[in-house]
Amino acid sequence: MAASLQAELSALLGAAFAAEGLDAAYGRATTSDRPDLADFQCNGALAAAKAAGRRPRDLADAVAARVKDSALLAAVEVAGPGFLNLRLSDAALDRALGAMAAERGLGVPLASPRERIVVDFGGPNVAKPMHVGHLRSTIIGDSLQRLFRRLGHEVVSDVHLGDWGLQMGLVITEIAREKPGLPYFAAGANAPFPAASPVTIEELEELYPRASAAAKADAARNAEAQKATAELQAGRPGYRALWRHLVEVSRAAMTREFGRLDVHFDLWKGESDADPLIGEMIAAMRAKGIAEESEGALIVRVAQDGDKTELPPVILTSSQGTALYHTTDLATILDRVRSFSPDLILYVVDQRQHVHFEQVFRAARLAGLLDGTRAEHIGFGTVNGPDGKPFRTRAGGTMKLQDLIDMARAAAAERLEEAGLARDMPPGERDATAEAVGIAAVKFADLSAYRTSNYVFDLDRFIRFEGKTGPYLQYAAVRISSVLRKAAEEGRLVEGKVAIASPADRALALSLAAYGEALMSAAEKRAPNILCDYAFGLAQAFSRFYTEHHIVGEPDEALRASRLALARITRAVLEDALACLGIAVPERM
Ligand code: ARG
Numbered sequence: 001m002a003a004s005l006q007a008e009l010s011a012l013l014g015a016a017f018a019a020e021g022l023d024a025a026y027g028r029a030t031t032s033d034r035p036d037l038a039d040f041q042c043n044g045a046l047a048a049a050k051a052a053g054r055r056p057r058d059l060a061d062a063v064a065a066r067v068k069d070s071a072l073l074a075a076v077e078v079a080g081p082g083f084l085n086l087r088l089s090d091a092a093l094d095r096a097l098g099a100m101a102a103e104r105g106l107g108v109p110l111a112s113p114r115e116r117i118v119v120d121f122g123g124p125n126v127a128k129p130m131h132v133g134h135l136r137s138t139i140i141g142d143s144l145q146r147l148f149r150r151l152g153h154e155v156v157s158d159v160h161l162g163d164w165g166l167q168m169g170l171v172i173t174e175i176a177r178e179k180p181g182l183p184y185f186a187a188g189a190n191a192p193f194p195a196a197s198p199v200t201i202e203e204l205e206e207l208y209p210r211a212s213a214a215a216k217a218d219a220a221r222n223a224e225a226q227k228a229t230a231e232l233q234a235g236r237p238g239y240r241a242l243w244r245h246l247v248e249v250s251r252a253a254m255t256r257e258f259g260r261l262d263v264h265f266d267l268w269k270g271e272s273d274a275d276p277l278i279g280e281m282i283a284a285m286r287a288k289g290i291a292e293e294s295e296g297a298l299i300v301r302v303a304q305d306g307d308k309t310e311l312p313p314v315i316l317t318s319s320q321g322t323a324l325y326h327t328t329d330l331a332t333i334l335d336r337v338r339s340f341s342p343d344l345i346l347y348v349v350d351q352r353q354h355v356h357f358e359q360v361f362r363a364a365r366l367a368g369l370l371d372g373t374r375a376e377h378i379g380f381g382t383v384n385g386p387d388g389k390p391f392r393t394r395a396g397g398t399m400k401l402q403d404l405i406d407m408a409r410a411a412a413a414e415r416l417e418e419a420g421l422a423r424d425m426p427p428g429e430r431d432a433t434a435e436a437v438g439i440a441a442v443k444f445a446d447l448s449a450y451r452t453s454n455y456v457f458d459l460d461r462f463i464r465f466e467g468k469t470g471p472y473l474q475y476a477a478v479r480i481s482s483v484l485r486k487a488a489e490e491g492r493l494v495e496g497k498v499a500i501a502s503p504a505d506r507a508l509a510l511s512l513a514a515y516g517e518a519l520m521s522a523a524e525k526r527a528p529n530i531l532c533d534y535a536f537g538l539a540q541a542f543s544r545f546y547t548e549h550h551i552v553g554e555p556d557e558a559l560r561a562s563r564l565a566l567a568r569i570t571r572a573v574l575e576d577a578l579a580c581l582g583i584a585v586p587e588r589m
Contacts, residue, residue, distance in 0.1 A: 056082030444470030496561025
């Protein structure tokens with residue numbers, strides 16, 4: 001597998017720095033800030049000059065003289081105080097495109113070392129509806145799992161259901177009040193219990209808000225729910241049996257919603273799966289001498305000198321003996337490290353939970369649970385409404401995922417209609433296209449905002465076919481397919497060697513050759529927005545290429561064959577990049 005042109009260039013410059021007696025790392029080439037002047041730049045001479053006691057421009061001149069005859073380069077110039085501006089030769093681009101054309105992997109180098117990565121995302125809670133916060137975790141987490149897999153890493157994704165907290169006690173006690181005759185509640189009730197769930201998903205979704213409101217208004221109700229949670233965790237048979245129903249009913253609904261988004265998990269584990277490991281986790285904390293009693297609870301102090309704000313202690317068990325959010329997350333680390341020995345665990349969770357994860361990671365490291373495993377909280381900002389506050393329904397409730405997808409699909413259907421697209425499709429295909437476009441709009445808008453920024457949910461903007469949107473990119477890919485289809489129908493789909501013959505050819509080739517770097521940098525920074533920018537830039541380069549050239553109609557045979565090859569690679573790269581964002585391209589539009 002070939003290295004990227006950027007990597008080749010860095011190696012070339014690195015060797016030149018080394019020949020000047022300096023560290024080869026100074027040779028790092030980056031994409032130019034001024035694409036009108038150069039393709040790549042290297043700023044190493046400025047930093048290296050200091051170390052070498054030479055004038056930056058002199059050093060830059062010396063490096064330039066060493067590389068100027070390379071076949072990789074058409075031009076190298078020293079600019080300003082000592083920047084190197086580099087322009088690739090067309091021959092180097094032709095060669096890179098030739099490699100991309102020949103290979104299914106599109107010239108993307110596979111990661112080395114290959115790492116094993118657990119991605120914890122989605123994180124919906126049993127009995128509570130999924131909302132836009134879970135949507136963001138789902139979209140970003142899924143993109144990261146796709147990206148890391150694309151680069152050859154081994155990924156284990158885990159939805160990590162919230163199924164062990166107070167909401168379970170709330171719902172159980174609420175059901176006990178509303179349907180006291182059910183067999184789960186009598187003291188000492190034991191198996192067998194009914195095989196079917198006593199509540200449907202619709203009932204369950206209404207039970208939780210009712211129970212939660214009642215507990216907020218009444219301290220006794222809240223205490224009752226806490227007690228039920230403790231009993232559930234301690235293994236009370238009736239509660240466990242009812243709980244299993246609730247988890248199943250919720251899970252079925254979640255699987256449906258995630259499936260609609262084309263998001264899949266390797267593991268459907270929950271907080272409860274860590275329960276059997278809690279004892280051992282706590283024993284590890286005690287063995288290290290870091291667990292201490294405090295007001296009936298068991299805690300671990302994790303504050304460190306130099307912390308800007310005081311980090312509160314981790315609570316291993318509440319004064320009632322229940323497992324809390326810290327508890328299950330710590331025991332889950334033990335489970336994951338033991339089951340997979342991952343190199344890395346990523347937690348794709350709302351930025352507002354950063355204190356929680358800092359506490360958990362510190363306690364885990366203190367106890368030696370994370371030996372050899374890196375853990376990172378991949379935080380993200382909120383999805384806001386036009387008022388700048390977290391996005392809600394018109395009635396002021398949290399927007400349910402299902403409703404949101406329906407909204408996006410309806411908006412997409414309307415927009416397709418207006419644009420005169422999908423008109424000739426049979427109704428089934430038209431619906432499927434509207435759903436694919438609606439979901440692309442929502443996913444792309446979410447991923448193209450930098451992860452930690454908040455963004456405003458503006459469906460009208462997301463769903464446009466112009467500008468930096470998911471639907472625009474889908475349309476761009478479909479349009480390329482139709483060019484290729486037309487060429488095939490006319491018997492003219494004969495691909496040949498890429499041979500750059502115009503500025504638009506060149507700009508497109510340069511964008512295509514940068515694909516591998518875009519993937520790597522998006523993965524390294526855990527920032528799918530880099531890939532969104534890339535895909536948009538590529539679509540724009542294609543659009544110019546398409547406007548300026550006849551492709552199928554090009555009379556010169558070699559040129560036509562080169563342009564068809566460029567079009568085909570563009571289609572493949574665009575589709576591949578969109579796949580890493582979790583966006584599917586319809587057959588036609
Ligand atoms: N269920 C949690 C929530 O809704 C998110 C879980 C995230 N993952 C984790 N390992 N804590 O906020």
